[in-house]
Amino acid sequence: MGRVNDDQWLDEALNEAIHSDDTRPDFETWKADHPEAVEMLTSRTQRQERRPPEIRRISMNATFIKIAAAAVIAVAGIVGITRLRHNSPDNPPTTERIVQETLTGPTTHTFADGSSVVLAEGASIRTPATAGKRGFEHLAGRIEVAVAKGKGEFVVTSPYGQVKALGTQFRMDMVDGMDSQTRQQVQLLSVEVLEGSVEVRNAKGTRTLGERQNAVVGMDSAPYDFRQDETLPARLRERIAAMLEALEAGDPSSWIANCNIEYMYKLVKGQESYDPQRFGGNEADLERLRQGFGDVASPQELAQRFIDSAGFKGSRKLYVRVVELSEDGKHAQAGCIRYKSENSVVITRPQWHFFDNDWWQVDD
Amino acid sequence: MRIEPLEQSDAVLVEAAQQGRLDGFGALYERYHNPIVALAYAQLGDRHLAEDAAQEVFAVACRDLRSLRDRDKFGPWLGGICRNVCRQMLRVRTRIAPLLEEPSGGIADERFAQQERWNAVRRAVWELPAGERELIVLRYFDGFSQAKISQVLDLTPAAVNGRLTRAKRRIVKLLKRDGFGSASWDA
Numbered sequence: 001m002g003r004v005n006d007d008q009w010l011d012e013a014l015n016e017a018i019h020s021d022d023t024r025p026d027f028e029t030w031k032a033d034h035p036e037a038v039e040m041l042t043s044r045t046q047r048q049e050r051r052p053p054e055i056r057r058i059s060m061n062a063t064f065i066k067i068a069a070a071a072v073i074a075v076a077g078i079v080g081i082t083r084l085r086h087n088s089p090d091n092p093p094t095t096e097r098i099v100q101e102t103l104t105g106p107t108t109h110t111f112a113d114g115s116s117v118v119l120a121e122g123a124s125i126r127t128p129a130t131a132g133k134r135g136f137e138h139l140a141g142r143i144e145v146a147v148a149k150g151k152g153e154f155v156v157t158s159p160y161g162q163v164k165a166l167g168t169q170f171r172m173d174m175v176d177g178m179d180s181q182t183r184q185q186v187q188l189l190s191v192e193v194l195e196g197s198v199e200v201r202n203a204k205g206t207r208t209l210g211e212r213q214n215a216v217v218g219m220d221s222a223p224y225d226f227r228q229d230e231t232l233p234a235r236l237r238e239r240i241a242a243m244l245e246a247l248e249a250g251d252p253s254s255w256i257a258n259c260n261i262e263y264m265y266k267l268v269k270g271q272e273s274y275d276p277q278r279f280g281g282n283e284a285d286l287e288r289l290r291q292g293f294g295d296v297a298s299p300q301e302l303a304q305r306f307i308d309s310a311g312f313k314g315s316r317k318l319y320v321r322v323v324e325l326s327e328d329g330k331h332a333q334a335g336c337i338r339y340k341s342e343n344s345v346v347i348t349r350p351q352w353h354f355f356d357n358d359w360w361q362v363d364d
Numbered sequence: 365m366r367i368e369p370l371e372q373s374d375a376v377l378v379e380a381a382q383q384g385r386l387d388g389f390g391a392l393y394e395r396y397h398n399p400i401v402a403l404a405y406a407q408l409g410d411r412h413l414a415e416d417a418a419q420e421v422f423a424v425a426c427r428d429l430r431s432l433r434d435r436d437k438f439g440p441w442l443g444g445i446c447r448n449v450c451r452q453m454l455r456v457r458t459r460i461a462p463l464l465e466e467p468s469g470g471i472a473d474e475r476f477a478q479q480e481r482w483n484a485v486r487r488a489v490w491e492l493p494a495g496e497r498e499l500i501v502l503r504y505f506d507g508f509s510q511a512k513i514s515q516v517l518d519l520t521p522a523a524v525n526g527r528l529t530r531a532k533r534r535i536v537k538l539l540k541r542d543g544f545g546s547a548s549w550d551a
Binding site: 010011013014015016017018019020023024025027030031033034036038041042043104105107121122123124126139140141159174176177178 | 426429486511522525536
């Protein structure tokens with residue numbers, strides 16, 4: 001099939017055709033333009049007490065109406081007695097009726113068993129997911145769940161699969177947005193365990209997560225946790241985890257520690273030649289780097305200059321969807337989703353290379 | 365265990381506004397302005413008219429807010445007002461086709477071809493059934509999340525997802541019908 005069937009292309013085409021950058025709410029202008037509406041809202045004198053609904057007397061003059069009414073009462077009576085018999089202790093109901101409720105954040109909901117869920121703004125859940133079972137359905141957004149211990153399994157269902165927990169605390173984040181640069185649609189579920197363990201399961205696979213572990217689940221992919229990806233070298237996994245911690249903490253010093261500063265210093269000073277595997281950018285990027293940092297006197301000064309110019313703006317969540325290793329096992333690239341702001345995500349593809357006897361981050 | 369609330373829920377803001385607090389209504393205005401402009405654009409096919417419609421929608425909402433009983437349903441309620449306002453606007457003028465930006469004379473061939481493709485996409489979107497068109501425009505007008513769309517259209521996020529997928533399939537079919545097959549897009 002041609003590109004017309006490519007979803008990414010279609011996303012881009014629809015964006016180009018429909019997207020609007022210049023729509024901005026301006027409440028002050030609206031207020032100035034609509035003084036009467038504002039007056040109606042803010043003036044308490046305008047408030048109208050609601051009248052009780054008018055009760056109409058129904059006269060039953062016609063005989064057939066009386067007969068019909070008697071029939072309805074008789075049927076209702078039979079149905080009522082039947083239900084009472086079914087609900088008596090000797091005849092417990094065979095099917096429990098599910099009364100579902102949808103909750104939207106920000107709010108905190110406490111379940112009858114003492115478990116609780118905190119919903120951030122934009123999050124929503126539906127409770128319960130299944131009659132007689134602990135748990136709920138995760139519909140959207142970021143939630144944090146604390147499961148009461150010793151009361152059996154607690155299951156959170158979602159379009160991406162289900163999360164089963166036993167006495168634990170975990171976060172779920174249903175990311176649904178567009179890459180702010182490519183306008184590519186981004187959808188995933190992140191599950192992060194704070195305490196205890198959970199099992200994340202969908203049609204593609206199952207992953208058990210322990211404390212401080214995190215799995216990312218796509219609509220059509222198995223739960224992925226790079227920390228448990230045995231195809232990756234252990235040291236590489238450490239480096240990826242260190243990058244995550246540094247970016248989520250907004251700590252440029254820790255981030256720079258993942259780069260080979262000795263090598264970068266030699267590169268900047270022209271003592272090393274350009275190697276795309278060891279330096280993530282192109283030759284023009286290297287030239288700009290040399291122009292901007294060529295005057296440093298030591299690797300330590302270069303590291304400090306990098307830190308000063310890193311431009312880290314606070315902490316932001318980052319999810320690793322996949323890590324691909326080259327055939328020779330010396331180069332790795334990850335596919336990540338990073339929050340630029342509360343409502344905006346960006347796709348990043350950091351890279352690592354094995355040289356000088358270690359794995360080093362070569363591109364962010 | 366805390367996730368700090370970033371914003372208040374619709375219900376809290378509606379209650380505040382119903383008690384005469386304009387800041388509550390202001391927060392709702394900021395939250396729903398762009399989705400309502402997008403929804404109006406889906407009805408009217410004209411961005412400037414859609415902006416005007418949104419202004420009127422909030423005026424109606426401001427006047428009638430005290431009649432809203434289910435405060436959690438502010439989004440769908442506002443969406444309903446928007447459709448009514450747009451219907452009234454369409455009554456006084458014939459239905460406006462989506463604005464197709466006509467390329468000016470002397471435009472480069474490549475740019476012209478690109479405009480043609482985008483126009484084809486717009487035409488396909490406006491050929492969709494109203495419900496699907498609303499979804500597509502809400503999704504791509506300002507990149508609203510499925511959760512946000514579900515708040516305005518009173519659908520579950522899963523339903524939004526399913527309908528978006530169906531709408532996109534239909535767009536692909538319409539594009540193929542109009543001769544914008546794979547070769548056109550690769551050009």
